[in-house]
Amino acid sequence: MNETRAHDRYELDPGDFLVTDERARADGLEIVGVWHSHPDHSAHPSETDREAAWEGWSYVIVSVTRDGIADVRAWRLSSNEFVEDPIERCQP
Numbered sequence: 001m002n003e004t005r006a007h008d009r010y011e012l013d014p015g016d017f018l019v020t021d022e023r024a025r026a027d028g029l030e031i032v033g034v035w036h037s038h039p040d041h042s043a044h045p046s047e048t049d050r051e052a053a054w055e056g057w058s059y060v061i062v063s064v065t066r067d068g069i070a071d072v073r074a075w076r077l078s079s080n081e082f083v084e085d086p087i088e089r090c091q092p
């Protein structure tokens with residue numbers, strides 16, 4: 001995580017990613033995206049999110065306020081622009 005701008009930045013640690021990817025593959029799984037939170041901001045991607053995004057991955061953004069989770073949305077980069085991915089919500 002970017003400690004100096006943690007409110008609007010995040011970083012994937014390459015070592016953590018490799019370990020997670022290896023574990024997923026060993027279980028027959030594939031990493032298809034990442035999630036992060038937007039404290040006190042909407043669940044829409046920022047320009048920073050767009051610049052750091054990879055085509056084909058799904059980016060789940062959780063809007064969080066002091067009252068808890070306000071919104072959850074998923075986005076996918078297409079032609080260098082984010083389009084919203086539908087999220088199927090399961091009933092507990």
Ligand SMILES: [Zn+2]
Pocket residue numbers: 008036037038044045046049061
């Ligand atoms: Zn973001």
